[in-house]
Amino acid sequence: MCGVLPLWAASGGDGVSEKPRFEGWACPLPLRNYPTVVLGHGSGGQMMADLIRHLFVPELGNELLGQMADSTVIDLEGARLAFTTDSYVVSPLFFPGGDIGELAVNGTVNDLAMSGATPLFLSAAFILEEGLPMETLARVAESARRACEAAGVRVVAGDTKVVNRGHGDGLYLSMAGLGVVPEGIGIGPERARPGDAVLVNGPIGDHGMAILSVREGLEFEAAIESDTAPLNGLVGAMLVASREIHCLRDLTRGGLAAALNELASASKVGVEFEEASVPVRPAVRAACEMLGFDPLYVANEGKLVCFVPEGSAEAVLGAMRAHALGAEARRIGTVVAGHPGQVVARTGIGGSRLVDLPAGELLPRIC
C-alpha cells in the first residue's frame, strides 16, 4: 500500500507536518493530497477512507462510530440496537432492475442486516430539486413502499427539503435505519479469525454495470440488471444455520475488493481467495473486459460476503443456497494469519496478486 499521506496540505490540520512515506509497495497512484473534494472521496475506496480517517474521525469520532461497521450496534435501555445511515445520489434515478427508492430501502435494510439485526424502522429525508415532476416523486415513493413491504420495514420519520432548479439532480434520498440485534449474535468487522471460510451469495458486478450501461447508453448482448435486493431474509436464514458467523459485509461501493480489505484490516488478518471461484455473470464479465473494469471492484446492491468458522461453513452455505437470494452462493476463499490487512487472489495460472482497496474513482454516483 502507498504510505498514508496527509489529506490536504493547506488547511492547517496536524497532517501538515506528516511526511509522505514511500516504503512498501510500489505506488502508481497520484498523491492523495487534495485541497478540495473530488468524486473519488465518495467512491468507497482509499480516498474515502482517508477522508474519514483524517477529517471526520478527528472531529466526530468515538468508540461507537469507530466500529466502522455497516451499522453501529448500540446498547440502549437493555436493548441491542443497530443504527445506520446512507444518502442515495444515484444517477440516473431509474435504472435497469430498480430505482433510487427501492435502492435506498434495500441499502439501508442491508446495512442493518450486516450486523445481524432485524431491520424495523427507517427514516426518509428527501432533497428535491425545484422542477422535479411530481410523477417522478410519486414513482419513487411507490417503489420505496414496495421495497419496505418486501423487507418488512416501515418508514416512521421523514423530511422534505426543496433546493433551487439546477441543483440536486432531481432528488437525493437520505435514509437512516433502526433494527434490533437478537441475543447471541456477535457479528462485527473485527471478528474474523484465521481459518474462517469466505462465502459470497452470488455473482458480482451486476449493479455497477447496470448503472454504467444506462448512463453511457451502452447495449450489451444480454441485458444487465441491478441486483438490488433486501438481504435481511437471507441473513436470517444463515443465522438459523449457525450463530457462529463472524463477519458480514454487503458489497456496495468498491465491490468485493473493498469489503474484503475492510474486514482484513479491521480484524488484522489476511484473506486469500481463488479468483476463478468468484461468480461473475458472462454478460457482466464481457462488459467489464470491454470497458477495462475489474468485477472485483464493481458495486453490488444485493450481494454480501460472509466469514464463518470452517466447522459451520457447509451449514451456512447450504442455508444460503436454499434461499432465493443465495442460490448461486459459493465459497471463494479462507481467512489466514499471514499478511494481516491484505487480500490476495490466487490466479488461474497458479500465481497470486494483491487485491488492494481501490484508490479513488471507479464509477461515481452508483448509489
Place this chain on the structure above:
Amino acid sequence: MCGVLPLWAASGGDGVSEKPRFEGWACPLPLRNYPTVVLGHGSGGQMMADLIRHLFVPELGNELLGQMADSTVIDLEGARLAFTTDSYVVSPLFFPGGDIGELAVNGTVNDLAMSGATPLFLSAAFILEEGLPMETLARVAESARRACEAAGVRVVAGDTKVVNRGHGDGLYLSMAGLGVVPEGIGIGPERARPGDAVLVNGPIGDHGMAILSVREGLEFEAAIESDTAPLNGLVGAMLVASREIHCLRDLTRGGLAAALNELASASKVGVEFEEASVPVRPAVRAACEMLGFDPLYVANEGKLVCFVPEGSAEAVLGAMRAHALGAEARRIGTVVAGHPGQVVARTGIGGSRLVDLPAGELLPRIC
C-alpha cells in the same frame, strides 16, 4: 381555509377525481395544483402539508409516521425511543450566529427534545459537491462536533457521497437522531386541551432574518444573529417543573404560525394569543417591517412553543426563565375549545385575525 385541492392532476392519482371545494374562508391563494415540485413544497407550510398528505402518506403512511410529531416515539424491546430525521440545505453554509454543522446537530437534537426525549445518538450523511474546499468541510465537521458536545450527543453512524461539480451547493447534511423518552412523559401534538397555557421561550424570527440578511447582503442597524441552540437542556428543566406538559414544538420552517396551526389541527382545538405579547427583537421587527415579512411566519432554530395545563403554567414558565435559553420566556395565549384547528391572534386595537398556516414560499433554504 381553502379547500384541499388535488396536489397534481396529470399523474393518475386518485386525487384527479376530487373536486375543488371552495366553501369556508375566502381564498386569495392560487390553486395548489402543481405538476412539478416548487420551492414552496419545502417551506413548512400548506403546500408541504399537501405534498405529505397526498403523496407521501398514501404510499408510506403508517400509524407511527402518522404521529406527525417532530420525532416519532417507538416502543421497542421495552424502551420508548424517539427517532427523527432532517436534511439541511441551508444557503449560505455559514451565516451570522452559526453554520450548517451546528444547525443540523441542534435541529436534530431539538426534534428529539420536542417529544420529551433525552437525545443520545445522531447519524450524519454528507452529500458533498465536487470542488468543495476541504477546509470548508473541516470547519463544518468541527462545528458539528462542538454542537454535539454542547448537547451531550454523539455521532455514531455516517455516510459520505460526492456529486458532480455544479450540483449540490457545496454540501447538504442529513441527520437522523435517536433518544430515549423517560417514563411518565406523554408529549404529543394531539394532546393539547382547552385551557392549556401557551408559552414561548423567547423572541422569534432571529434565524430567518439572519439568513435573509446575509443572503441578500442587507445590513441592519443592529446585527441579527441566528438563534440556533440545543433545546434539550431547557426542555429537561421544564419537565422537572412539571410532567404535565401536553405539547412542545420547535418554531422552525413556517415559524410560530405553522407550529400553532399544526398543534391546533392535530389536537382539534383552537388557539388564541395576544399578538402584542409575542416577543420580537426590535432589530428583527424593523427588518420584517422593511421587507414585508410577518415575524410569526419567520423560522427560528432555538425557539419552542409549549402547551401546558393552567395549573402548571407558572411553574413551567419559571423554569424556562431560570434557564439561559428561556430567559425571555412569555405566556402568549390559551388553548380554547372554539374554532378547532384554527389559530386566532388578538390584535393591539381589540380586533382579531386568523393566523393561517403559511401557503407556500416565504423564504427558501432556511435550514
